[in-house]
Amino acid sequence: MNPDGGGSSSSSPPPSTSLGADADAEAKEEERGGKQVVVVLVGPPGSGKSTFADAVVAGSTAGRPWARVCQDTIGNGKAGTKIQCLKATSDALKEGRSVLIDRCNLEREQRADFVKLGSTLHVDVHAVALDLPAKVCISRAVSRKGHEGNLQGGKAALVVNRMLQKKETPLLTEGFSRIMSCNDDGDIKKAVDLYNALGPSDSLPSGIFGQKSKGPVQVGIMKFLKKGDTSSVEKSSGPKITLSESKPGQQNPLPKHEKVEDGITCPVEVEKGLNDKNENEEHAKESDSDDVGSRTLAFPSISTADFQFDLDRASDIIVDTAADFLQKFDNIRLVLVDLSKKSKILSLVKEKASKKSIDCSRFFTFVGDITQLYTKGGLQCSVIANAANWRLKPGGGGVNAAIFNAAGESLHHATKKCADALRPGTSVVVPLPSISPLHQREGVTHVIHVLGPNMNPMRPDYLKNDYIKGSKILREAYNSLFENFASIVQGHMGKQNGKSGAGMSAFGGTSPNDTKMKREDSHGSERMKKHKMLPPIMTAKQQHGCTKANMPNYHDKSMTSSAAPNQARERDIKKSGVVTNKTWGSWAQALYELAMHPEKYKNTDSILETSDELIVLKDLYPKAKKHVLVISRTDGLDSLADVRKEHLPLLRRMHSAGVKWAQKFLEEDASLVFRLGYHSVPSMRQLHLHIISQDFDSTSLKNKKHWNSFSTPFFRDSVDVIEEIEQHGSATASSDEKILAMELRCHRCRSAHPNIPKLKSHIANCKSSFPSHLLQKNRLISSSTMHMDCT
DNA sequence: GTTCTAGAAC
DNA sequence: GTTCTAGAAC
Structure with a gap:
């Protein structure tokens, strides 16, 4: 079969929605006695779309005629267009062939016309998402030679990264009857086998298969590479047909409740x-x-x-x-x-x-x-x-x-x-x-x-x-x-x-x-567990012994030793489950202890400023060249989830204190850029605002959680928090901890990196401008914004 | 929050 | 063998 056969149809009209076309298509479908399918491939360059399409076209063992419509080749040397692809798809369908759409289709809008065309011509539209790790796609795209679309070498990495940022996971609501997500080569082989074995009158079950994540960003790269990961996904993904169950030339054994009726598998x-x-x-x-x-x-x-x-x-x-x-x-x-x-x-x-x-x-x-x-x-x-x-x-x-x-x-x-x-x-x-x-x-x-x-x-x-x-x-x-x-x-x-x-x-x-x-x-079962998880009740001995520059020590059980945490603990129990549902381990009490009793820690140079309302503290484990915390001293205000309208004056003063310190640091080093914000779900008890320089040049920044807590929406800019509370009375703290497990991306150019050392060497040299949303509303503070009003 | 460490990845 | 991650313990 001609792999580019999809582009060869000529005289059929471009996709339209006339009623005449509808009736015609239905009649043709009946005539053929089978159900065609449009398979929209979804994946960045290097994800293996063309290989997939070629394998299906060349390996079809069950007699279903396929066409591959490839945007890279459809223009005969020139850049192809979506319109050309749509026309070729329409033509191939009218000739009785099923079609594989070989273009990136990463955004919903890019896919919509193909879904619409399929629906107009009464054929099933499937999405097959090639969700391989970004680094796999990049390395393939960079190293390949003689690519049909001429995307290879250094620019390929940039393109893949840029495209992945825009990726929208295909949804059934877009109009696909079936969505299959392939997360590794094994998945891809299974999918190819599935389509190879699909006879002219077979249908595949509807639904979503193998999808791991819905977000625009892939989860951690390393997760994708784990062995056995995909098999567990398969098990839970609902009814499916595997190669072993379907023999060439034979109807696929559909699950019992599946039945093809009026062209809809339901x-x-x-x-x-x-x-x-x-x-x-x-x-x-x-x-x-x-x-x-x-x-x-x-x-x-x-x-x-x-x-x-x-x-x-x-x-x-x-x-x-x-x-x-x-x-x-x-x-x-x-x-x-x-x-x-x-x-x-x-x-x-x-x-x-x-x-x-x-x-x-x-x-x-x-x-x-x-x-x-x-x-x-x-x-x-x-x-x-x-x-x-x-x-x-x-x-x-x-x-x-x-x-x-x-x-x-x-x-x-x-x-x-x-x-x-x-x-x-x-x-x-x-x-x-x-x-x-x-x-x-x-x-x-x-x-x-x-x-x-x-x-x-x-x-x-x-x-x-x-x-x-x-x-x-x-x-x-x-x-x-x-x-x-x-x-x-x-x-x-x-x-x-x-x-x-x-x-x-x-x-x-x-x-x-x-x-x-x-x-x-x-x-x-947090309610039940809470009692077990409570920090041990203090002994007289434990009431002393702050260590490390006389600061509250994260690992020192004495942090639980004052009466206040216990009172607050009772409050936590009372409120458990919702607004204040977090249990604070003994190690998480350090900032609380400091906020309640700053006098105990006055002999440390980590504290930059103290007032009745706030404490400004150098982070003990700074994640950047400059990293300080503005800690509220209000008892009961443990985190963003507790903040209400009445705290707005406090939040504004915390913000101002943060801006003031950022400006002081800028006087010492004008090259720094600062961001002010809160962690959605902080690890340490007591509301604290991070003021952190965007170099992230620090040996204390060691793992994915560290990085993602400052470079994803988990970090809530102070200006946005204030605005949200002004408008809605509370802040939406994303409690989705999956965000912290996302793959590592540069905070400036958003490129993906396989591990922390590689990410660090990248950010040490990345000179890209910051994402546009950070350039608005004074979310960034630099020497150029220093004299602007930041509240 | 950090430290420690087993085991996976390279 | 070395590097790196992720989960448990604190």
Whole structure:
């Protein structure tokens, strides 16, 4: 087969959306008796797209005709265009061939036209993302010779890095029926084999396969290189066909529930009405048959009703987050509940879940009262979610009032034990006491309060129709809810198996999220653990003995020796789970101790300045030539998560103190550039602002966490924190610790580097300008901005 | 937060 | 054999 065959079609019209074309395509499809497919390859130069496409075209053993449409070659020597590729794709499809789109397609917009074309011509559109480590792509792209697109040598590295920064992971919501992510050569071989073995009338299951991360930046390079990593991903990625299961010339054995109907591969069950009575009864029967109730979460839409979030967007987010979650965890069931049969959110979710072919035995909608699911609806579920208010108080109408009413006073008490307040985008697990009627009657063992975004001007935290922010918060809220639910289920399975952490079987054996589950579990059971994790109570002996320049020492247990940390500890316990849910180890108390008792440390030259409100301290382990901390002395203000509007004057003064010290350092060395900001989730207790020069020239900067805590969104610029609190009353501290495990990228040119030493040698010489967002709003302080007003 | 160290990567 | 990371302990 001509590898560039896709470019050879000539007379067919360019893609259009005329109805005539639709009918024609459908007729042709029927005539052919098969289902064509457009495979959109997604990957930077060097990721192996052409090799992939050639291997599929040349190795097809099952009789499916393929064409490769390659932008590098379609221009016959000149640079090819997307339009040319679209036309060639359209032509090849009309000739009855399936098509591989060999261009980078890293951004959603770049892919959209191909998806649209596929949909117009009624063919499945798949994405195959070649998510290889940046350094692999770079080294291939740099060293290759005679590349079709003439991208090789030194400029290739620059191009690959630049492209990867713009990468948007393909999503089902873009219109792909199937997305496959290949993280190494083994994955790629499997994918090639899969397409090679795809006969003319075969379809592949819909869904997402092998995807590890959704963010625009790949996770740590080293992680990609670990052996065995990909196999665990495969196991958890849902139904799939492997080469060993499919023989050339034979129909692929599709999973039982998969059936090709009207050109859409879809679980049959989803085709049924999900909201009718029969549907409810069917699920009710299922839940009687085993212990599925203990693995079921019933949740209301948390952003609509009183919160007035756009239903269409809300339903997209519910379906997306649920699909992601179900993909990660087997054997768990999610049920979206609403009182009304006419509920718009239920019908939207139902429709979108169906389109995404989500297994409807694991995610479905249910009409009924969330407080009477078992007694009135026959649906067993041990965990229900509450669309809570930020005060976590009963009342207010809607689901919140209904759940508090049905659960009785004990839920209120139990909630108060766990948390005082809830920030939008977060959730808190409350074990429901067995005396609660909701527990006794309905079998509900846990309530998860969750707070989504609010678009209702009459409610707190009104987002003024900022749907960018609102959608982000809503995703966080559902993710938090689902992950907390997973922790509960895992705890339950652990108990069933007679030992803690033994519940993995509930999730289908090994899972790419095993480590995540462990972490989530520890979070979920934090209340229980807290007591165990508390620093030891001090002895008289321990009350003395500060070391190291008379400074509070991170490793000295005496840091726990004053009464204050213990008081605060009680407060932590009271608030655990949400607003102040962090447990501070003994080593994390040093800044707190200093803030409360600076007089004890007055003989050290590490302290640059002390006032009633602030302390300015040289960081004991500076991560750059100049690195100081402005520490608040307010007791109870442990981190960004505790900051509220009333702290704004303090934050502004901390900022000013930081700017003042940056300016002093600039007088000594005008070449420095400073950034002022907070860590989203600090390791050390007591709110502190980092003032750090951007050379990062320090032997104390040793690992990925160090680097990423200053070079990713984990570092929140002081100006942004202040603005956010002015506008919304609190700061959104990204609690996503995955960000700290991301691959190492230069903070100036954003190039990727395989390890810390290599990164360091790069940043020592990188003269690129800083990313544009840092050049705005005085996020950087340098000799050129010195005389500007920085607040 | 750091230190220590096993074991993976090179 | 050396370098580097990541997780446990503190």
